[in-house]
């Protein structure tokens with residue numbers, strides 16, 4: 001895979017015009033675009049079709065988390081809309097993840113679609129070690145929880161996980177070289193971290209074994225998004 005194909009830009013915007021503008025501007029420099037809750041809920045599923053018509057690969061980041069039947073049905077619908085990557089929460093459990101994977105596989109077979117990657121969100125990159133223990137009440141270390149959830153996702157038939165770049169090496173060791181690791185919480189050296197807590201630079205994430213990195217504000221809120229994306233790809237090398 002080319003370095004630039006490993007860069008996914010988070011389109012955290014509230015209108016189709018802004019999303020289309022960024023997609024046209026950045027498509028030559030990045031591998032894919034992420035449609036998250038803000039854009040999906042502002043525009044609706046048609047944004048997936050609109051951006052795919054522009055030739056973009058789309059990660060639909062809705063972080064499904066519900067009972068197995070509900071998540072399976074939602075996963076089937078997102079597959080039919082043409083998501084290239086979709087995700088569920090690992091905290092939903094093995095049965096939920098298995099149901100999602102099976103529903104996606106069935107939809108792909110029934111409709112002759114290209115199979116999307118189905119990945120599990122582990123511990124959000126905005127969660128600090130203190131919040132993990134004192135607020136949410138988990139015992140132990142974040143890395144152990146992330147690795148356990150990654151192994152559970154793999155056993156459930158998922159393709160990979162979303163995790164912080166700080167846990168990449170441990171996940172790689174536990175789940176092997178083919179397992180997909182998508183890492184938000186990426187900040188260029190010296191850049192503002194915003195609400196992210198477990199961050200690294202693009203270069204550190206790739207060196208640790210990330211399959212894809214996700215970058216939003218450092219690109220989309222930059223006065224020159226193209227240069228920001230090009231700088232990040234350079235930092236990945």
Ligand SMILES: O=c1ccn([C@@H]2O[C@H](COP(=O)(O)O)[C@@H](O)[C@H]2O)c(=O)[nH]1
Nearest residue numbers: 010036123124125184185214215216217
């Ligand atoms: O643990 C997670 C899971 C998802 N995200 C998403 O990634 C982007 C990051 O945006 P930045 O502006 O680069 O912080 C955003 O869309 C999140 O919803 C995450 O950050 N952490």
